[in-house]
Amino acid sequence: MSRAAVVAGYTGYIGYVPERLLAGKKVIATGMTGEVARCESAVESALAGCDTAVVSSGDAGVYGMAGLVLEILEKRGLLERIEFEVVPGIPALCAAAALLGAPLTHDFAVVSLSDLLTPWETIAARIQAAASADFVLALYNPRSKRRSGQLALALAIVRRVRGETVPVGLVRQAYRAGQETRVCPLGAFDPESVDMLSIVVVGNSMTRIAGGRMLTPRGYAEKYDL
Amino acid sequence: MSRAAVVAGYTGYIGYVPERLLAGKKVIATGMTGEVARCESAVESALAGCDTAVVSSGDAGVYGMAGLVLEILEKRGLLERIEFEVVPGIPALCAAAALLGAPLTHDFAVVSLSDLLTPWETIAARIQAAASADFVLALYNPRSKRRSGQLALALAIVRRVRGETVPVGLVRQAYRAGQETRVCPLGAFDPESVDMLSIVVVGNSMTRIAGGRMLTPRGYAEKYDL
Numbered sequence: 001m002s003r004a005a006v007v008a009g010y011t012g013y014i015g016y017v018p019e020r021l022l023a024g025k026k027v028i029a030t031g032m033t034g035e036v037a038r039c040e041s042a043v044e045s046a047l048a049g050c051d052t053a054v055v056s057s058g059d060a061g062v063y064g065m066a067g068l069v070l071e072i073l074e075k076r077g078l079l080e081r082i083e084f085e086v087v088p089g090i091p092a093l094c095a096a097a098a099l100l101g102a103p104l105t106h107d108f109a110v111v112s113l114s115d116l117l118t119p120w121e122t123i124a125a126r127i128q129a130a131a132s133a134d135f136v137l138a139l140y141n142p143r144s145k146r147r148s149g150q151l152a153l154a155l156a157i158v159r160r161v162r163g164e165t166v167p168v169g170l171v172r173q174a175y176r177a178g179q180e181t182r183v184c185p186l187g188a189f190d191p192e193s194v195d196m197l198s199i200v201v202v203g204n205s206m207t208r209i210a211g212g213r214m215l216t217p218r219g220y221a222e223k224y225d226l
Numbered sequence: 227m228s229r230a231a232v233v234a235g236y237t238g239y240i241g242y243v244p245e246r247l248l249a250g251k252k253v254i255a256t257g258m259t260g261e262v263a264r265c266e267s268a269v270e271s272a273l274a275g276c277d278t279a280v281v282s283s284g285d286a287g288v289y290g291m292a293g294l295v296l297e298i299l300e301k302r303g304l305l306e307r308i309e310f311e312v313v314p315g316i317p318a319l320c321a322a323a324a325l326l327g328a329p330l331t332h333d334f335a336v337v338s339l340s341d342l343l344t345p346w347e348t349i350a351a352r353i354q355a356a357a358s359a360d361f362v363l364a365l366y367n368p369r370s371k372r373r374s375g376q377l378a379l380a381l382a383i384v385r386r387v388r389g390e391t392v393p394v395g396l397v398r399q400a401y402r403a404g405q406e407t408r409v410c411p412l413g414a415f416d417p418e419s420v421d422m423l424s425i426v427v428v429g430n431s432m433t434r435i436a437g438g439r440m441l442t443p444r445g446y447a448e449k450y451d452l
Contacts, residue, residue: 079437
């Protein structure tokens with residue numbers, strides 16, 4: 001990104017880019033639901049000959065802008081004509097997991113609860129499948145003002161499979177000002193306390209709470225008599 | 227890690243740590259299946275008063291050593307007595323996804339095919355569930371010399387649900403010397419070409435191949451008439 005002349009991103013995330021990386025650059029910032037216009041502007045900028053970086057929070061490939069930029073390039077027949085690269089980052093689920101302890105040490109499934117682009121029936125079916133197959137679950141976009149009910153519905157699906165005692169972890173604003181971390185059994189978890197800046201992690205049948213952290217053992221203890 | 231006096235890690239991964247970060251430090255390196263001894267040595271070292279870092283490749287929380295260290299601390303009643311922190315990193319699945327294009331732009335499931343610590347029946351059930359619920363699948367530890375058959379079995383499960391045309395991506399040695407990337411339909415994918423330094427990503431029903439890359443659309447095109 002240091003080499004780019006233009007930086008495009010969601011207004012809220014542009015604020016997280018260190019100032020030295022923005023100095024002297026043109027910034028294309030748009031608000032929520034401005035994703036398509038923003039990425040199209042970025043493609044226009046690249047077509048005009050400017051090295052252009054599109055920034056996402058976390059990893060650009062996990063519910064980030066990598067896919068949308070690729071779609072726009074494909075639609076315009078530019079995939080083979082413009083040089084572009086997806087740069088990996090630390091996804092929010094790994095940042096959250098590190099703060100919670102070690103909840104992702106075994107197989108896990110990642111589901112966004114946002115039904116803006118995906119029907120709720122598809123989301124619910126994925127949560128049911130992941131819970132039934134004993135995946136750890138990482139839930140993105142768990143709750144917003146307009147989408148206030150999905151998290152409770154999702155956790156109700158999990159509860160029918162794993163009961164009230166399965167550990168749940170919440171991380172809000174991971175590694176940012178206002179960071180909050182909470183770990184408790186599902187029965188004591190209040191979905192109303194969650195907002196869209198949060199990631200919720202639900203354990204599998206082996207996950208336990210240890211010293212206030214979530215721990216999903218990989219199986220070393222059984223095999224090697226730890 | 228720069229502050230640590232002792233660094234513990236798998237021999238193969240210690241080689242990836244920049245030399246300046248190892249200068250003047252004691253290194254505890256053990257081979258494959260030496261995980262428990264290595265992490266116990268690291269805990270002993272911390273108990274003896276040395277700041278100690280345990281390194282994993284990718285993210286330490288995703289099939290890495292974060293869980294095992296936590297288990298050892300718990301077993302020894304040290305969770306509240308030793309200060310420790312899990313540091314997040316870029317997991318191999320995000321590194322692989324970036325090189326493949328944007329395969330993880332929608333809900334995905336992560337499964338390790340290693341049956342050293344997990345029964346194959348559990349692994350197969352997870353792949354079946356994830357494929358049926360239309361998750362993108364990221365497969366860790368897809369194949370080794372001793373475990374040569376699991377990947378073909380896993381892909382056979384996927385094939386029954388998604389057919390021969392679902393895109394499959396392979397990344398070997400992501401961002402390291404010897405990096406290889408391949409994208410093709412499942413029907414043309416040869417499991418025999420995969421080794422344990424690889425990650426395999428299987429698309430969901432929406433994933434397509436675009437300009438030689440894997441693209442899982444999030445749904446913007448339908449909603450906004452891209």
